Amino acid sequence: MADFSELLLKRRSIRDFEEREVPLGLIREIVKDSCLAPSSENKQPWRFIIVNNKKWIRRLSNESKKNLLAIIEKNPDAPSKKYETALRKEDFSVFYNAPCLVYIVGPKNIQSVYVDCTLAACYFMFSAASRGLGTCWVGLGSNVGDPEILKKIGMPEDCRIVAPIIVGYAKRIPAPPERNEPKILKIVS
Amino acid sequence: MADFSELLLKRRSIRDFEEREVPLGLIREIVKDSCLAPSSENKQPWRFIIVNNKKWIRRLSNESKKNLLAIIEKNPDAPSKKYETALRKEDFSVFYNAPCLVYIVGPKNIQSVYVDCTLAACYFMFSAASRGLGTCWVGLGSNVGDPEILKKIGMPEDCRIVAPIIVGYAKRIPAPPERNEPKILKIVS
Numbered sequence: 001m002a003d004f005s006e007l008l009l010k011r012r013s014i015r016d017f018e019e020r021e022v023p024l025g026l027i028r029e030i031v032k033d034s035c036l037a038p039s040s041e042n043k044q045p046w047r048f049i050i051v052n053n054k055k056w057i058r059r060l061s062n063e064s065k066k067n068l069l070a071i072i073e074k075n076p077d078a079p080s081k082k083y084e085t086a087l088r089k090e091d092f093s094v095f096y097n098a099p100c101l102v103y104i105v106g107p108k109n110i111q112s113v114y115v116d117c118t119l120a121a122c123y124f125m126f127s128a129a130s131r132g133l134g135t136c137w138v139g140l141g142s143n144v145g146d147p148e149i150l151k152k153i154g155m156p157e158d159c160r161i162v163a164p165i166i167v168g169y170a171k172r173i174p175a176p177p178e179r180n181e182p183k184i185l186k187i188v189s
Numbered sequence: 190m191a192d193f194s195e196l197l198l199k200r201r202s203i204r205d206f207e208e209r210e211v212p213l214g215l216i217r218e219i220v221k222d223s224c225l226a227p228s229s230e231n232k233q234p235w236r237f238i239i240v241n242n243k244k245w246i247r248r249l250s251n252e253s254k255k256n257l258l259a260i261i262e263k264n265p266d267a268p269s270k271k272y273e274t275a276l277r278k279e280d281f282s283v284f285y286n287a288p289c290l291v292y293i294v295g296p297k298n299i300q301s302v303y304v305d306c307t308l309a310a311c312y313f314m315f316s317a318a319s320r321g322l323g324t325c326w327v328g329l330g331s332n333v334g335d336p337e338i339l340k341k342i343g344m345p346e347d348c349r350i351v352a353p354i355i356v357g358y359a360k361r362i363p364a365p366p367e368r369n370e371p372k373i374l375k376i377v378s
Contacts, residue, residue, distance in 0.1 A: 024376065032371050038326060049375050182217070187213065
């Protein structure tokens with residue numbers, strides 16, 4: 001396990017992975033660590049779907065791409081418009097070449113579900129980095145609407161996807177991108 | 190700096206603090222670490238307001254309490270109803286006896302502001318724990334509406350409070366509350 005100051009620099013968004021499977025046991029350990037996140041009223045609303053089959057990952061990418069393109073066609077001002085060129089490429093996967101994808105999902109009727117599952121996702125990414133794995137939160141990967149697909153991946157109807165996270169062994173860990181200086185608006189002393 | 194596996198157990202929600210100020214330099218270091226969080230399209234939308242004055246922390250607690258009670262009076266089904274008894278106690282502070290309060294805020298017009306600032310908040314809580322400080326995300330502390338107060342704490346009109354986090358030296362670090370078994374809905378292999 002890494003020292004936290006190292007981990008801060010080691011946790012990078014990874015989009016290029018080795019051709020190497022991630023042992024399911026490791027994912028289970030990371031999921032267990034993620035459940036130590038704090039949550040509003042200790043509700044622990046997070047649930048996990050693990051996809052470690054490349055054909056399924058491709059299918060989920062295609063489903064998200066299709067739905068994103070439909071959104072762009074309806075509304076050319078949609079934020080995903082800037083990804084249109086990539087999305088139209090047949091061989092582009094929103095999940096890159098990741099060997100594993102984990103969806104963190106939670107009940108739609110829990111007001112804090114976004115915040116709670118995001119905290120679990122942050123724990124997930126740190127825990128993975130501490131075990132030598134790379135991750136990336138792929139916002140484009142959450143547009144799954146097909147009821148048949150949702151059913152097959154075990155998604156309950158009353159839940160929504162908060163965090164689609166890809167996992168694998170990084171080909172290399174890039175340097176952190178330039179960060180802005182911290183914006184401290186005011187110190188009230 | 191702590192090993193991450195220790196940190197996972199050390200990062201507890203702390204609600205009882207020593208009578209001891211937190212050096213501003215430490216808060217600045219933690220803020221800097223928080224800015225290493227990932228964000229959607231690397232927008233880094235987080236901004237920080239540091240309140241290390243007990244009178245101001247009390248004033249912000251009173252403002253949140255007043256607004257929460259107004260919500261409960263209008264709507265007895267409001268989720269904060271369960272806190273009514275505490276909220277009506279004059280000496281109850283939603284921020285407990287914390288010597289320092291940090292608001293993580295971000296622009297209302299950025300769609301990912303909740304997720305991005307929550308990731309920064311998670312980094313903040315880990316970084317604080319690694320430096321021997323206790324934190325707690327206090328959801329009840331975000332109901333600040335008075336324009337005069339908002340102006341005095343340096344809150345831009347186009348921003349919203351995402352994470353109110355109290356910081357201080359813990360009187361003791363409680364054991365983690367019982368966690369549910371991880372809910373893995375499906376493994377798609």
